[in-house]
Amino acid sequence: MSEPLESDPSLLVVVLDVNASSWAKSPLTVGNALQQMVIFINAYLALKSENGLAVLACNRRECRCLYPPSRASPAIERDIRVYEQFRVVDARVLAGVQAMLSGAEDIVGDPNKGIEECQTPMSQALSKALCHIHRVSESTSAKVWPRILVLSAADDSPREYIALMNTIFAAQRMGVLIDICKVFGRDSVFLQQAAEITGGNYLKVDTAGHESMLQTLMFTCLADHYTREILVSPTKEMIDFRATCFCHKRVVDIGYVCSVCLSIFCQVAPICSTCQTKFSFRIVRADSAQINGNLKGSPRSGAATVAMSTLSLA
Amino acid sequence: MLLLLPGESIKHTSDTTNNKEEGTLYFTNKRLAWCKSGSPTPSIEVLHEHFRQQQVSKADAKKFMLRVSAGPPPAAGAEVDESSLTIHTFSWKTADKDAAIADRKKFVTELSMITTKRAMGSAGGASTSGGQTTASGSRAAGGQTGETAAAGPTAEGDEYGKVKIGLVPASAEEIKLRQEVLSKNIELAKLHKSLVVSGLISEDEFWSTRKYILETQAIQSQLRKGESSTWLDLAPTTQESGNFKYTITPNVARRIFKEFPQVKRAYIENVPHVINEKLFWKRFVASQFFNRGRSADTARSSRDKIFDKCTQEEDALFDNTARYDLGLLTSLLDLTRTEEDSVETGNAPDFTMRPASKDNKLALIRRFNRHSEIVLQSVLNNKRKVGPLDSKRADQEIEASTTLEDLEAAVEEKKVKLNIQDRTRYFTSMQSDPSDESRASGAQNRGPIDPSSIRASLQISFEISQPVASAGNAQKTMVSMLDSAHKAAMQRRPDRIQELGIPEDLSHAVAECHGAGTEMLRHLWALLRLAPTGDRQAKAEKIVAAFDGVLKRIQETIVKANASKSKGADMGSMIEKMLQPIMTSLHAGKQAYEQRSKLAVAAA
Numbered sequence: 001m002s003e004p005l006e007s008d009p010s011l012l013v014v015v016l017d018v019n020a021s022s023w024a025k026s027p028l029t030v031g032n033a034l035q036q037m038v039i040f041i042n043a044y045l046a047l048k049s050e051n052g053l054a055v056l057a058c059n060r061r062e063c064r065c066l067y068p069p070s071r072a073s074p075a076i077e078r079d080i081r082v083y084e085q086f087r088v089v090d091a092r093v094l095a096g097v098q099a100m101l102s103g104a105e106d107i108v109g110d111p112n113k114g115i116e117e118c119q120t121p122m123s124q125a126l127s128k129a130l131c132h133i134h135r136v137s138e139s140t141s142a143k144v145w146p147r148i149l150v151l152s153a154a155d156d157s158p159r160e161y162i163a164l165m166n167t168i169f170a171a172q173r174m175g176v177l178i179d180i181c182k183v184f185g186r187d188s189v190f191l192q193q194a195a196e197i198t199g200g201n202y203l204k205v206d207t208a209g210h211e212s213m214l215q216t217l218m219f220t221c222l223a224d225h226y227t228r229e230i231l232v233s234p235t236k237e238m239i240d241f242r243a244t245c246f247c248h249k250r251v252v253d254i255g256y257v258c259s260v261c262l263s264i265f266c267q268v269a270p271i272c273s274t275c276q277t278k279f280s281f282r283i284v285r286a287d288s289a290q291i292n293g294n295l296k297g298s299p300r301s302g303a304a305t306v307a308m309s310t311l312s313l314a
Numbered sequence: 315m316l317l318l319l320p321g322e323s324i325k326h327t328s329d330t331t332n333n334k335e336e337g338t339l340y341f342t343n344k345r346l347a348w349c350k351s352g353s354p355t356p357s358i359e360v361l362h363e364h365f366r367q368q369q370v371s372k373a374d375a376k377k378f379m380l381r382v383s384a385g386p387p388p389a390a391g392a393e394v395d396e397s398s399l400t401i402h403t404f405s406w407k408t409a410d411k412d413a414a415i416a417d418r419k420k421f422v423t424e425l426s427m428i429t430t431k432r433a434m435g436s437a438g439g440a441s442t443s444g445g446q447t448t449a450s451g452s453r454a455a456g457g458q459t460g461e462t463a464a465a466g467p468t469a470e471g472d473e474y475g476k477v478k479i480g481l482v483p484a485s486a487e488e489i490k491l492r493q494e495v496l497s498k499n500i501e502l503a504k505l506h507k508s509l510v511v512s513g514l515i516s517e518d519e520f521w522s523t524r525k526y527i528l529e530t531q532a533i534q535s536q537l538r539k540g541e542s543s544t545w546l547d548l549a550p551t552t553q554e555s556g557n558f559k560y561t562i563t564p565n566v567a568r569r570i571f572k573e574f575p576q577v578k579r580a581y582i583e584n585v586p587h588v589i590n591e592k593l594f595w596k597r598f599v600a601s602q603f604f605n606r607g608r609s610a611d612t613a614r615s616s617r618d619k620i621f622d623k624c625t626q627e628e629d630a631l632f633d634n635t636a637r638y639d640l641g642l643l644t645s646l647l648d649l650t651r652t653e654e655d656s657v658e659t660g661n662a663p664d665f666t667m668r669p670a671s672k673d674n675k676l677a678l679i680r681r682f683n684r685h686s687e688i689v690l691q692s693v694l695n696n697k698r699k700v701g702p703l704d705s706k707r708a709d710q711e712i713e714a715s716t717t718l719e720d721l722e723a724a725v726e727e728k729k730v731k732l733n734i735q736d737r738t739r740y741f742t743s744m745q746s747d748p749s750d751e752s753r754a755s756g757a758q759n760r761g762p763i764d765p766s767s768i769r770a771s772l773q774i775s776f777e778i779s780q781p782v783a784s785a786g787n788a789q790k791t792m793v794s795m796l797d798s799a800h801k802a803a804m805q806r807r808p809d810r811i812q813e814l815g816i817p818e819d820l821s822h823a824v825a826e827c828h829g830a831g832t833e834m835l836r837h838l839w840a841l842l843r844l845a846p847t848g849d850r851q852a853k854a855e856k857i858v859a860a861f862d863g864v865l866k867r868i869q870e871t872i873v874k875a876n877a878s879k880s881k882g883a884d885m886g887s888m889i890e891k892m893l894q895p896i897m898t899s900l901h902a903g904k905q906a907y908e909q910r911s912k913l914a915v916a917a918a
Contacts, residue, residue, distance in 0.1 A: 020772055028786075031774040035782050094774065101772050205786075211794065212786030219795055232806065234799035261732055275733050 004145050004225035009050035011136055011146040013129040014041060016057040016066075016093075018100050021117040022154040026184045028207040033183060034097055036214040037151060041093070042086045043222060052144060054132050055093050057100055058125040060117065060154075065128070066096030119157035122150065122191065123164040126178070130170055145225040147177040147200065149217075156190045168194045177228075179221045183207050193241070201235045246274060325424065328417045330380075330404040332358065339404050341424050346382065348404065358402050360384040368425045370418065378406040378414045380421060488528065492521060495531050502527075505829050514860050515837050523836070543689045546573055548599070560599045567595075573684060576624035577603075584620055597621065606677040632680065645712055814888065817878060823871045824892055831864050831896040835903050842906060846914060858907045861900050868893050 016037065023030040045051060055067040067089050082090070126148065133146040148171070171178055177200040180191045184207050195202035201220050205213045223231055245252050245266035255264045261275035271278050326341040330348070337350045337357070346365065347356035360382060369381040381403045406414035496503045502524075510520045521528065546569045550558035562570075571578035577598065585594050598604055601621035807813070816824075834857050841854045871893065876886035 023772060030772055032782075032784070034774055036785055039782060098774050101774070205791075206794075207786065210787045210790065212788045212791040214782070214785040215788040215791040216795065219792070232799050232803040234795035234797075235802060 002143070004229070005143075006226050008143050008145055008224075008226065009048055009052065010044075010224040011052040011054075011133060011144045012044055013054045013056065013132060013146070013148045015122070015125045015129055015148060015150045016055065016097065017120050017122070017125075017151055017153045018057050018059050018097055019118065019120045019154040020059065020101055022120070022185070025118075026153055026207065028183055028213065030097075030101070033151070033153075033213060034094070036212075036217070038090050038093060039214055040217045040221070041089060043218060045085060045089065047222065048224075050142075052136055053089065054129070054136075055089070055096075056125050056128055056132075057093075057097055058120055058122070059100055060120060062100075063121075063124045063128055064096060064100060065132070067092045118155050119159075120152075120154035121157055121160050121163075122152070122154075123160045123167050126150075126164070126167040126171070126194075130167060130174065130176065133174065133176060146174070147179065147225070149179045149181065149221055150191065150194075152180055152182050152188060152191055153184065155185060156188050161190065164190050164194070168197050172198050177225070179203070181205060181213065181217060181221070183213055195235070201233045203235070326417075326420045328406065328421065330406055332402065332404050339421070341421055346421075346425070348402070360402070362428050365425060365428055368422065370422060378411075378418055380404050380406075380418055382425070491528050491531055491535075492517075494535075495527055498531075499527075501825070501829070504826060505833060508826075508830050509833055512860075514834065514857060519837065520833075545685060546570065548604075550599075560595075562595050570598075572688060573681065574603075574624070576627045577621075579627075580620050580624055594620075628677075628680070645708075646715060816885070816888070820871065820875055820878070820885070820889060823867070823874070824889060827864060827868050827871060827893060828896050830867075831861075831900055834860060834864065835899055838903050838907065842910060846910070851911075851914070854907055858904055861904055865897065865900060868897060 014037070016034075018030070023033075026033075041053065041055070045053060053067065054065065057064050057066050069092050129148050133148075137144050137146065168178070171194075176198060178191075178194045178198040179200040180188070180195045180202045182188060182191070182202070182204045184205075187204060192202050194200070203216050203220055205211050205216050207213065220233055220235075242251050242253060243255070243264050244250055245255055246263045247265050247267065247269075250266055252264065252266050255266055256268050257264055258272040258274065258277060259279075260277040261272060263272055263274040265273075322342045322344050324340055324342050328339045330337065330339045332348055335350055337348055337353075340347045340349070340356070345362060346360040348358040349356050364384045365382065366385050367383040369383075371377060371379040381401060383401045385400065406418055496506055506520060509515050510517055546566070548560055548562075548566070548570075550560050553559050571581065581594060585591050589597070597618050598621060601618040601624075603618070603621035603624045606625075838854060838857045841850050841857070844850060872886060872890050875889035878885055
């Protein structure tokens with residue numbers, strides 16, 4: 001891949017997480033967050049006239065493209081007080097998010113009802129974003145440097161782990177940076193890896209402590225590929241790639257991995273509780289005894305010990 | 315049980331009889347020993363160096379016996395004196411025939427290993443001993459002949475191959491390894507000096523935490539250097555007098571032998587009883603055999619009986635078509651196979667590979683081929699197995715290499731469906747601890763929340779043209795972001811310590827203080843963790859006393875840094891900052907020790 005030049009335009013795909021159940025718990029209201037995001041988008045558009053933009057919004061059920069609008073969508077009335085290009089984008093985004101939020105009728109009053117209510121299938125949105133990026137870069141002859149900004153409020157959805165990891169690796173191959181802006185809640189392990197693998201930033205904004213999301217975005221995510229080579233990003237220096245065991249949900253440094261389904265356990269068990277595979281220890285033990293023959297204090301059992309950091313990355 | 319020598323370990327044991335007395339035969343990494351039943355000291359002992367020959371009874375014999383002859387190692391080159399050998403015979407009990415044979419086989423293989431190892435060692439020596447001769451083109455110049463020692467990496471590699479690191483007491487090989495490591499690593503040697511030589515900790519303690527260094531060293535010493543693939547080009551240097559001078563070192567000679575086996579044979583036949591070594595090489599570089607490939611010189615060089623014979627031999631070797639059975643030549647390599655190809659369909663006959671039409675290129679081509687063969691063989695390391703070439707195998711080979719995998723019928727793989735019981739559970743381990751959430755969002759999550767209030771919080775109403783009401787505390791955000799950016803920037807500069815411009819002697823001193831301090835602390839804490847005994851107490855006291863030495867050293871370093879005000883930077887405070895952690899740790903260690911001594915006194 002060639003080196004980015006200062007004159008090269010960027011293509012930004014903003015993915016808005018509009019999971020109503022999650023935003024309900026947020027100290028930052030969704031209205032305020034959206035307003036700040038719109039300001040950021042305007043700043044991005046103003047930075048370079050060739051800059052491309054797409055805005056996607058997703059909740060638990062669907063993922064919609066808010067901008068660029070489909071042909072069927074109604075025209076927006078003019079407003080002379082606002083710069084035309086900003087107004088079109090802003091109005092579309094605002095209307096789209098409003099429609100999606102009001103469409104989500106089943107807001108859960110009882111938070112204990114379903115954990116999955118607070119999860120957003122981010123892989124859907126990311127793959128849609130990648131498709132859009134691909135289409136744009138195929139249709140233009142000039143080099144466009146793509147990146148994705150995810151405004152995330154919901155929790156990780158473990159069900160879509162594989163799908164998400166696949167989109168992340170696809171993005172890595174396409175040279176797409178993924179920036180993550182997490183406005184509240186606990187750290188998303190999946191999205192942290194997305195940022196780490198693609199070379200983007202994972203930003204956690206402490207909105208409960210009145211940190212400014214707009215300020216964070218402006219400071220970090222406005223920079224294009226060219227500028228990022230010069231800048232130092234205020235990203236988290238250490239990312240925890242360790243996995244937790246399936247049996248007790250403990251974070252483990254070294255665990256036992258089922259050779260069939262790759263479940264992780266903190267202790268040896270004769271039968272894998274996930275896939276019901278029975279391990280024949282005698283055979284495994286003889287092999288591992290040979291391998292570990294020269295190491296003092298070989299592991300208690302023959303099950304393969306694998307450093308979790310490598311496992312969760314693969 | 316056999317009483318072991320230091321560093322010795324038993325490999326095999328077996329119940330045998332010797333001279334009609336029952337006992338046990340041991341094979342260890344140092345010797346073969348036989349003890350009478352109940353006796354810990356061996357009545358027969360054969361060190362590996364002394365072992366000469368072994369004989370076994372036939373597999374179908376009534377008794378299963380092993381005869382071992384032993385004697386002192388013969389002087390280099392001398393023949394083994396049969397009369398000086400002592401012979402021991404061990405016989406196995408015949409209750410279980412197969413077990414006895416298997417048992418005996420272990421000993422036989424081990425003993426034969428000794429022989430092969432010895433043979434390899436002497437062969438390595440023989441191949442490296444060659445003469446060093448300096449001969450000049452056609453007129454002789456001053457030269458000297460000298461034998462080089464046969465110390466090769468091969469011998470060393472075998473030595474460390476089986477070193478067991480971490481034995482107490484350390485084996486002789488390990489001690490040698492340690493010395494080697496220390497001689498290579500100056501920093502480690504310094505640390506070793508300040509800790510072990512001064513008597514603070516024992517040699518074994520010092521190495522127990524550095525086993526991996528020894529292991530690396532052992533493995534490195536085992537690595538063998540492969541054959542050089544460079545083309546041997548004997549280029550003469552021109553002297554002032556206008557003569558050419560060729561320099562033939564033993565190394566070069568060895569490679570000449572390898573490239574030209576005929577020369578090796580000629581060397582063995584003629585040197586030194588017909589002509590001396592110097593003259594041999596002189597005639598070699600002057601010969602037609604040597605100058606064949608070299609343009610104009612060929613005609614000028616004189617005829618030479620020895621080397622003309624080499625040329626003839628070589629020609630004879632290559633002219634001999636019976637070298638290979640052409641009938642069994644793999645058709646894939648047979649160039650004549652393409653001759654009948656039809657030009658019409660685009661398969662023109664191959665015209666590139668023709669035998670050399672000019673003889674003067676022939677020698678060079680042969681040399682190239684020979685060289686390539688040597689290089690390839692050294693890579694394969696004699697692992698290539700060439701089976702007997704018969705027509706059946708040739709057919710098989712052709713079939714194997716002409717099969718198109720795509721045309722093969724797909725073979726159903728035997729599969730077992732992965733039966734995961736609960737897929738949601740499968741990936742939850744990737745998430746962080748769910749208890750975080752309840753802590754973060756507090757108690758408000760507990761009870762049901764009024765849906766209408768949630769809906770109110772989701773209302774979006776703002777005018778795009780209006781300024782944002784509140785966007786959080788920008789000041790606070792910037793402080794935290796700049797802080798983490800600063801940290802990231804510092805981490806991206808791996809040589810940020812070099813940038814400080816600390817003089818070399820000072821940074822060495824700092825490293826030494828840290829190294830010595832850390833090592834002492836490690837041993838102190840290890841001692842403190844164990845139950846106190848008089849011995850440990852004394853040792854801990856010694857270590858704590860040595861702390862003062864390190865602290866003094868630290869103070870000296872700081873004073874020295876203060877004295878050297880370079881580039882206006884305040885070196886003193888910088889060095890003090892660098893040494894602060896180790897000072898703190900040392901004080902903490904000392905305090906813990908003193909507290910414990912007080913407790914011990916109180917308990918007493």
